[in-house]
Amino acid sequence: MDLDRFGKERIQYAMIVAQGAGSRLASVMLSRRAVARHNGLPLPRRPLHHQSTRHIQTATVTDIDIARLASQPLHPLTLADLCKHGHPPLSEQALLNSANFTLSLLPARLAHRIQSLRSLPYIVVANPNVSKIHSNYVHSLSTLLPYASRRIETLKDEVAFTAVMADLVQTHNNTISILARGFLEARKYITALDVTRFLDEHLRARIGTRLIAEQHIALHYSSQPHNSLHTSSTPQNSREVEESSYIGVIDTHLKPAHIIRNCEAMVGEICELKYGVRPTIRMVGETETAIAHIPMHLEYILTELLKNSFRATIEAGMEREAIEITIAPAPAADQQTRTGEEQSRQTGGISNHDQGSVDSASGNTKRSSVNIRALADSTPGVTIRIRDRGGGISPENLKNLWEYGFTTFNEDEINEKTSSSSSSSYSSGGGGMDAVMAVGGPVGGSSLAGLGYGLPLGRAYAEYFGGGIAVQSLWGWGTDVYLSLRGVGRV
Amino acid sequence: MQTLPYSALTNEHISHVYEAYYRAFEIFRKVPEVRTLTDNDRFCEALQTTLKEHLTVIPRLAMGILEIQDSVSGDECDRFMNTLLRSRISRRVIAEQHLALNETFHSPWHFDGKKSAIAPEDEFVGEIFLKCNAKEIVEKCAQRASELTRKAYGPTVSLPKIVLQGHLDTTFPYIPSHLEYILGELLRNSLQAVVEQRSSAEPPPIEVLICEAAQHVIIRVSDQGGGIDREILPYLWSFAKGPRRMKRLKNLGKVPRLAATMQDLQLPPSHPESAAGSGEKFGSSLVSLSGRPPDLRLGIGLPMSRIYAEYWAGSLELHSLEGYGCDAFLQISRLGNKNEVLSTRATMDAV
Numbered sequence: 001m002d003l004d005r006f007g008k009e010r011i012q013y014a015m016i017v018a019q020g021a022g023s024r025l026a027s028v029m030l031s032r033r034a035v036a037r038h039n040g041l042p043l044p045r046r047p048l049h050h051q052s053t054r055h056i057q058t059a060t061v062t063d064i065d066i067a068r069l070a071s072q073p074l075h076p077l078t079l080a081d082l083c084k085h086g087h088p089p090l091s092e093q094a095l096l097n098s099a100n101f102t103l104s105l106l107p108a109r110l111a112h113r114i115q116s117l118r119s120l121p122y123i124v125v126a127n128p129n130v131s132k133i134h135s136n137y138v139h140s141l142s143t144l145l146p147y148a149s150r151r152i153e154t155l156k157d158e159v160a161f162t163a164v165m166a167d168l169v170q171t172h173n174n175t176i177s178i179l180a181r182g183f184l185e186a187r188k189y190i191t192a193l194d195v196t197r198f199l200d201e202h203l204r205a206r207i208g209t210r211l212i213a214e215q216h217i218a219l220h221y222s223s224q225p226h227n228s229l230h231t232s233s234t235p236q237n238s239r240e241v242e243e244s245s246y247i248g249v250i251d252t253h254l255k256p257a258h259i260i261r262n263c264e265a266m267v268g269e270i271c272e273l274k275y276g277v278r279p280t281i282r283m284v285g286e287t288e289t290a291i292a293h294i295p296m297h298l299e300y301i302l303t304e305l306l307k308n309s310f311r312a313t314i315e316a317g318m319e320r321e322a323i324e325i326t327i328a329p330a331p332a333a334d335q336q337t338r339t340g341e342e343q344s345r346q347t348g349g350i351s352n353h354d355q356g357s358v359d360s361a362s363g364n365t366k367r368s369s370v371n372i373r374a375l376a377d378s379t380p381g382v383t384i385r386i387r388d389r390g391g392g393i394s395p396e397n398l399k400n401l402w403e404y405g406f407t408t409f410n411e412d413e414i415n416e417k418t419s420s421s422s423s424s425s426y427s428s429g430g431g432g433m434d435a436v437m438a439v440g441g442p443v444g445g446s447s448l449a450g451l452g453y454g455l456p457l458g459r460a461y462a463e464y465f466g467g468g469i470a471v472q473s474l475w476g477w478g479t480d481v482y483l484s485l486r487g488v489g490r491v
Numbered sequence: 492m493q494t495l496p497y498s499a500l501t502n503e504h505i506s507h508v509y510e511a512y513y514r515a516f517e518i519f520r521k522v523p524e525v526r527t528l529t530d531n532d533r534f535c536e537a538l539q540t541t542l543k544e545h546l547t548v549i550p551r552l553a554m555g556i557l558e559i560q561d562s563v564s565g566d567e568c569d570r571f572m573n574t575l576l577r578s579r580i581s582r583r584v585i586a587e588q589h590l591a592l593n594e595t596f597h598s599p600w601h602f603d604g605k606k607s608a609i610a611p612e613d614e615f616v617g618e619i620f621l622k623c624n625a626k627e628i629v630e631k632c633a634q635r636a637s638e639l640t641r642k643a644y645g646p647t648v649s650l651p652k653i654v655l656q657g658h659l660d661t662t663f664p665y666i667p668s669h670l671e672y673i674l675g676e677l678l679r680n681s682l683q684a685v686v687e688q689r690s691s692a693e694p695p696p697i698e699v700l701i702c703e704a705a706q707h708v709i710i711r712v713s714d715q716g717g718g719i720d721r722e723i724l725p726y727l728w729s730f731a732k733g734p735r736r737m738k739r740l741k742n743l744g745k746v747p748r749l750a751a752t753m754q755d756l757q758l759p760p761s762h763p764e765s766a767a768g769s770g771e772k773f774g775s776s777l778v779s780l781s782g783r784p785p786d787l788r789l790g791i792g793l794p795m796s797r798i799y800a801e802y803w804a805g806s807l808e809l810h811s812l813e814g815y816g817c818d819a820f821l822q823i824s825r826l827g828n829k830n831e832v833l834s835t836r837a838t839m840d841a842v
Contacts, residue, residue: 285815326812326815328718328812328813328814328815328816329814329815330718330813330814331813331814380814381813383812383813383814383815385810385812385818392704395706470810472808472810472818472820474700474702474709474711474820475702475704475707475709476702476703476704476705476709477657477658477700477702477709480711480810480818482810482812484813
């Protein structure tokens with residue numbers, strides 16, 4: 001093609017937009033729907049992709065509602081809150097309490113998200129992908145408004161409420177990849193720094209919101225009155241009956257080694273598919289360690305880290321060398337006192353703020369205070385160290401390591417197996433787009449890399465309960481990654 | 492030092508150091524331009540005396556800092572120490588380099604304690620050893636640290652082996668005494684942690700990895716000594732220690748040759764090679780510090796090492812696996828053309 005790069009981009013952009021929703025103009029001009037949305041007019045009913053939402057009530061969401069809810073302070077959730085309704089199976093009353101508690105938290109949080117999205121530049125939110133996310137949030141809020149004025153008093157209500165929760169979780173499943181695409185397309189109109197700042201806050205808040213919803217759903221499915229009714233919908237359910245170590249989504253006896261092996265298998269499969277070889281893992285330390293944590297989160301983090309390690313190992317030709325993973329349980333501490341936000345120079349390590357060690361790649365961003373606070377006397381945590389021989393991270397890439405959307409994965413280069421990687425996806429417009437289009441699908445899907453979200457998001461998950469990720473690169477040899485997890489508490 | 496709060500200087504240690512610097516300033520500003528060899532000789536003598544006199548600066552300052560914790564904030568102390576120590580390294584390097592070159596000039600073939608028989612000019616440029624072999628230095632430091640630890644904990648203690656891996660042929664130009672100090676401190680910390688943790692069976696080895704790239708060399712010291720205590724963690728890199736202040740203060744007073752008067756520079760007979768092996772002839776505060784028994788914990792090893800590492804545009808980082816062990820990463824810039832990292836007037840004045 002002899003179109004210049006700008007022209008090529010416009011065509012690609014237009015193609016995506018056209019794919020997205022047929023009726024919109026294939027340009028960056030505002031569509032009428034978006035205008036309607038911004039003025040708080042009632043949303044036309046969106047065709048959703050599954051049956052059960054047909055019977056979910058929605059109410060009109062006005063700007064006033066949003067403003068009112070967003071002005072409410074956010075209740076800083078603690079894990080005790082999540083677990084206070086008791087060990088499943090829950091009694092009917094406890095279940096209702098859980099539902100009402102969830103109800104008290106979510107609308108405000110959603111409203112905050114909406115406002116935060118709205119404070120992005122107009123033209124960014126006009127991007128079809130970003131605006132889709134925005135309307136998802138408005139939709140979710142609209143499903144919660146009918147409950148705003150009343151408490152959940154009967155089991156029937158509670159079942160309906162749980163359906164709403166399920167809808168919430170389902171709707172927002174692909175937020176990350178869609179947002180990623182949106183920001184990539186709109187990168188001319190917003191700086192990388194602003195994107196990072198927004199995403200940091202948003203994604204961390206998202207972790208919380210989803211956690212609250214998923215916790216209730218899991219508690220619901222594991223509770224006495226419902227066990228007979230529902231058979232196998234949620235993944236937790238089949239385990240619930242045998243393992244009483246679960247409280248909702250929290251597994252009080254989670255073995256990191258177990259998750260590591262699972263992730264190893266999964267990522268290994270992808271590697272074999274893509275590269276024909278599969279690196280191995282050697283586990284040392286105390287492999288039988290168990291902590292109380294959320295399997296879903298840990299799985300995500302480990303998958304991302306292993307993806308990085310495996311890819312680096314293969315690209316460096318070192319797949320015969322096992323990747324060494326050390327599991328180091330922290331000794332039981334009686335009272336863990338956090339000395340506040342004590343960052344020496346940069347963050348890194350166990351409860352990132354306390355440790356004086358330096359992670360030269362991580363930035364100095366302020367964490368939002370909306371996080372869930374770990375219990376004061378947490379069960380001891382664990383540190384997992386992943387050591388690979390993949391050649392390390394080059395000094396130029398180090399500073400971009402924690403940015404959203406930065407990736408060294410480039411489909412074309414992989415085939416040539418060059419050792420130098422492409423620079424930030426923001427500057428290599430075409431290549432970045434290819435990567436995004438090649439990935440598609442939900443996060444954690446079948447591709448090995450490409451979105452550039454693995455590390456920052458993994459760190460968000462780790463830090464959510466007071467842990468962290470630190471990366472130490474030995475350029476020319478390999479990389480050491482230190483994942484520290486604090487137990488989510490004695491329940 | 493004049494910009495420190497007045498209360499800091501009422502502390503006897505700090506004021507002693509201040510006086511020493513003042514005197515040095517007076518001496519040197521009176522030295523006329525060096526035109527002849529005799530002038531040079533006189534200059535060198537002045538240099539040497541002053542260097543000797545300032546040997547106690549580090550421990551004294553450290554003690555002073557600990558003592559004034561109540562009146563001056565920890566952050567300010569750290570900033571001050573960093574600035575001062577950086578410029579101190581710079582001055583001493585320049586001074587010692589000149590003295591070394593002077594020495595070479597006068598007696599090119601008689602180099603005290605120089606191990607190899609090759610002409611020194613090939614390998615040493617004054618103090619800088621052009622071909623520091625990472626492996627050799629690590630092994631030497633390992634040996635020394637092991638001996639010291641054994642002495643401190645008794646001959647029956649089982650020491651962990653120190654195992655080297657990686658690119659073992661790496662060479663780079665550096666000042667050996669600096670490197671030995673840093674590695675010594677790191678290895679000593681590791682050894683100590685491992686020994687104090689388990690006194691019984693075969694202790695797990697300490698792994699040292701040497702890795703070279705075009706622009707730098709990275710040395711990773713990895714031990715299984717139980718990691719770093721949570722309560723100390725925030726104060727790891729600070730001269731203003733937290734919970735262990737009092738003990739540190741006491742220990743600092745015991746550092747060999749911290750005494751108010753520095754009569755002579757006899758190194759204890761147990762360290763016949765400490766000055767000689769490193770080509771270091773003027774004795775340095777580093778040597779006296781390195782020679783202390785390992786259970787004399789001063790609490791300045793890490794921040795000092797970091798300053799030395801960063802002086803030549805390198806870095807020192809530490810990651811602790813709580814309950815398991817610790818990894819230290821020392822990065823040394825290889826290219827000889829990196830400028831020294833000082834705290835300039837601009838950064839000092841800036842808030």
